[in-house]
Amino acid sequence: MTSDAHARPTGNAAEPLYDITVATPTHAERARTLVAGTSTGTLCTIAIEPAGYPYGSFVTVAFDGGNPVFLISALAEHTHNLERDARASLLVAESGSDDPLANGRVTMLGECRRVGAAAAAELTGAREAFLAVHPNARYYAGFRDFAFWKLRVDAVRYIGGYGRMSWVPTAEWHAAQPDPLGPSAAAIIAHMNADHADALVLYCTAFSKARDISSAAMTGIDRYGFEMSARTGEGPRPIRVAFPHPVTTAEDARAALIAMLDEARTRRS
Amino acid sequence: MTSDAHARPTGNAAEPLYDITVATPTHAERARTLVAGTSTGTLCTIAIEPAGYPYGSFVTVAFDGGNPVFLISALAEHTHNLERDARASLLVAESGSDDPLANGRVTMLGECRRVGAAAAAELTGAREAFLAVHPNARYYAGFRDFAFWKLRVDAVRYIGGYGRMSWVPTAEWHAAQPDPLGPSAAAIIAHMNADHADALVLYCTAFSKARDISSAAMTGIDRYGFEMSARTGEGPRPIRVAFPHPVTTAEDARAALIAMLDEARTRRS
Numbered sequence: 001m002t003s004d005a006h007a008r009p010t011g012n013a014a015e016p017l018y019d020i021t022v023a024t025p026t027h028a029e030r031a032r033t034l035v036a037g038t039s040t041g042t043l044c045t046i047a048i049e050p051a052g053y054p055y056g057s058f059v060t061v062a063f064d065g066g067n068p069v070f071l072i073s074a075l076a077e078h079t080h081n082l083e084r085d086a087r088a089s090l091l092v093a094e095s096g097s098d099d100p101l102a103n104g105r106v107t108m109l110g111e112c113r114r115v116g117a118a119a120a121a122e123l124t125g126a127r128e129a130f131l132a133v134h135p136n137a138r139y140y141a142g143f144r145d146f147a148f149w150k151l152r153v154d155a156v157r158y159i160g161g162y163g164r165m166s167w168v169p170t171a172e173w174h175a176a177q178p179d180p181l182g183p184s185a186a187a188i189i190a191h192m193n194a195d196h197a198d199a200l201v202l203y204c205t206a207f208s209k210a211r212d213i214s215s216a217a218m219t220g221i222d223r224y225g226f227e228m229s230a231r232t233g234e235g236p237r238p239i240r241v242a243f244p245h246p247v248t249t250a251e252d253a254r255a256a257l258i259a260m261l262d263e264a265r266t267r268r269s
Numbered sequence: 270m271t272s273d274a275h276a277r278p279t280g281n282a283a284e285p286l287y288d289i290t291v292a293t294p295t296h297a298e299r300a301r302t303l304v305a306g307t308s309t310g311t312l313c314t315i316a317i318e319p320a321g322y323p324y325g326s327f328v329t330v331a332f333d334g335g336n337p338v339f340l341i342s343a344l345a346e347h348t349h350n351l352e353r354d355a356r357a358s359l360l361v362a363e364s365g366s367d368d369p370l371a372n373g374r375v376t377m378l379g380e381c382r383r384v385g386a387a388a389a390a391e392l393t394g395a396r397e398a399f400l401a402v403h404p405n406a407r408y409y410a411g412f413r414d415f416a417f418w419k420l421r422v423d424a425v426r427y428i429g430g431y432g433r434m435s436w437v438p439t440a441e442w443h444a445a446q447p448d449p450l451g452p453s454a455a456a457i458i459a460h461m462n463a464d465h466a467d468a469l470v471l472y473c474t475a476f477s478k479a480r481d482i483s484s485a486a487m488t489g490i491d492r493y494g495f496e497m498s499a500r501t502g503e504g505p506r507p508i509r510v511a512f513p514h515p516v517t518t519a520e521d522a523r524a525a526l527i528a529m530l531d532e533a534r535t536r537r538s
Contacts, residue, residue: 040369042311042360044323050378050424054313054323056360058374058428077426091311091325099405100309105327109319136368155319157346159327 014234018208022242023224028172029179031106031158033222034094035063036178039133041092043070045081045112055081061090062133066174067150068108069115069126071137074145088112088151102161108173110154114147126150179222184250192218192257199261204230206264207241223247226257283503287477291511292493297441298448300375300427302491303363304332305447308402310361312339314350314381324350330359331402335443336419337377338384338395340406343414357381357420371430379423383416395419448491453519461487461526468530473499475533476510492516495526 025033040060047055057078061068068090072079082088093105115126126148131138140146156168181188192200200216213230216239220227225242243256294302309329316324326347330337337359341348351357362374384395395417400407409415425437450457461469469485482499485508489496494511510529516522 042313042325042362044311044313044325046321046323047358047378052315053356053378053424054315054325054358055378055426056311056313056323056325056358056376057426058360058362058369058372060369087319087322089316089323089325091327093311093327100327100329103327107325109316109322109324155322157324157326 014237017204017210017230017232017237018239018241020240022240023246024240025179025222025224026172026176027158027160027164027166028156028168028176029222030104030160031156031168032066032173032176033179033182034104034158034160035068035092035106035108037182038092038094041068041090043078043112044089044091045078046085046087047077047081048084056091059090060134060137061092062130064125064129064150066108066153066176067110068153069130070112070149070151071130071134071141071146072149073143074147079149082112082114082149086111086113090151097161104158104160106159107157108151108153109156110152112149112151114149122150123148180248181222181250181253184253185221188221188250188253189218199257199264200228201230202261202264202268203241204228204239206267207260208239210237210239221253283506286473286479286499286501286506287508287510289509291509292515293509294448294491294493295441295445296427296429296433296435297425297437297445298491299373299429300425300437301335301442301445302448302451303373303427304337304361304375304377306451307361307363310337310359312347312381313358313360314347315354315356316346316350317353325360328359329403329406330361331399333394333398333419335377335422335445336379337422338399339381339418339420340399340403340410340415341418342412343416348418351381351383351418355380355382359420366430373427373429375428376426377420377422378425379421381418381420383418391419392417449517450491450519450522453522454490457490457519457522458487468526468533469497470499471530471533471537472510473497473508475536476529477508479506479508490522 042056043059045055047053059070061070089107089109091105091107094103097103115123117123153173154170156173158168159165197215200218201213204210204213204216210230210232212233216228216230218226219229223246225240227238227240229236230239247253247256311325312328314324316322328339330339358376358378360374360376363372366372384392386392422442423439425442427437428434466484469487470482473479473482473485479499479501481502485497485499487495488498492515494509496507496509498505499508512525516525
């Protein structure tokens with residue numbers, strides 16, 4: 001008997017050091033945050049030639065809500081394919097980790113169609129969303145053969161790294177908001193690890209069951225809280241701590257981190 | 270009338286400063302070189318659910334000759350898809366340029382099937398090719414649910430950046446060899462631009478029609494020669510110069526560059 005889908009040795013899984021019911025982003029929120037931070041991906045279409053094969057092509061992309069928007073040429077293979085069969089998917093992948101399979105990725109499936117001039121408001125939305133992310137595309141947005149296309153997302157597969165994956169319910173995908181800390185998370189994490197190593201240890205001891213901690217590194221931060229890797233006598237252990245309430249800006253997060261440090265010091269004394 | 274497929278204004282295209290029939294890598298060679306330098310890509314399969322949709326997923330990859338090899342789990346969506354329908358493609362894309370559409374990419378299409386234990390030599394080849402590029406995969410290569418799969422390339426679409434694209438004849442793809450300078454090209458280019466700016470100007474004036482050159486930067490190097498961007502009175506102009514004969518190692522390339530510098534100095538004096 002194994003408890004692991006990949007049939008790895010089980011060993012004795014250690015008890016978590018934190019309350020695992022603590023507020024955490026949903027997969028819909030994680031996936032929307034991931035794609036909001038990316039501007040390129042792989043568009044998958046059904047090829048005309050060789051007929052019926054799935055065809056992957058590199059594209060630049062932006063998001064109009066939860067739907068990917070493209071500015072593509074009528075001369076391109078993927079566009080020929082979509083004109084014949086609208087079924088498509090877009091894969092967007094994070095980079096960052098040295099282990100490529102530890103990075104997150106999202107596959108969005110649905111029909112991808114040209115946004116016609118008749119749908120004026122939709123076209124304006126698509127254009128604005130795309131050019132906000134790809135300002136240099138203004139240069140070719142006016143070429144006769146280029147048009148905006150939108151993939152209406154109907155199914156979403158999210159893989160957040162090892163062991164974190166699901167089909168995200170489509171309604172949740174469209175309702176979710178990208179994390180407001182998305183664009184600033186990397187800088188906050190770098191700052192906390194460089195300048196506030198002591199605070200990270202205090203958070204761990206005050207807000208988790210961890211006791212003997214020689215050091216701790218922040219590994220993630222989002223609107224609901226933050227994650228650390230704590231060095232314990234039994235090796236590195238993950239600890240997640242929630243903010244008292246969700247934050248909406250990087251400045252909010254900073255204030256919450258300072259307030260929680262005060263609270264941690266109070267508990268210790 | 271326009272001479273450009275994208276219907277851009279034509280202007281007066283300047284006459285090339287170099288012999289455009291100079292030895293140059295074929296698209297097959299460029300594409301094989303590109304994929305040889307990459308270890309991840311997007312695998313496109315035909316989804317079971319939503320049925321018939323093209324499904325893009327992130328994969329690690331290696332190349333056994335011209336065929337991509339994967340080590341994938343029977344639990345993964347793409348594997349379920351391939352078990353039902355072997356038609357697949359793999360998109361591999363370069364990074365590097367700040368302009369994402371200036372980077373090269375290759376789509377390889379064909380049937381992707383599990384390499385069974387019965388095909389012992391093929392399995393050994395696939396395993397060795399994969400583990401040479403992904404040594405850490407040894408850790409899970411032995412899991413029961415993981416197996417090696419190979420995409421037998423039947424069609425190849427190459428896009429080398431703006432205006433350089435073609436369907437590569439399949440026989441050429443399989444016969445071509447990745448450029449031997451591929452792994453060292455970036456270092457050679459950086460070295461030439463950092464330490465041999467004068468030599469680059471000399472190459473341009475000795476081996477092209479360019480005369481008034483204030484500076485030149487190396488932009489590419491391959492077994493057949495190298496490319497520069499020369500700053501002229503009319504702005505930057507591309508210049509390609511061939512080696513006297515194809516080189517096979519970085520050391521060869523270095524010797525050829527030195528010999529050509531001597532030749533350039535002789536011509537000038």
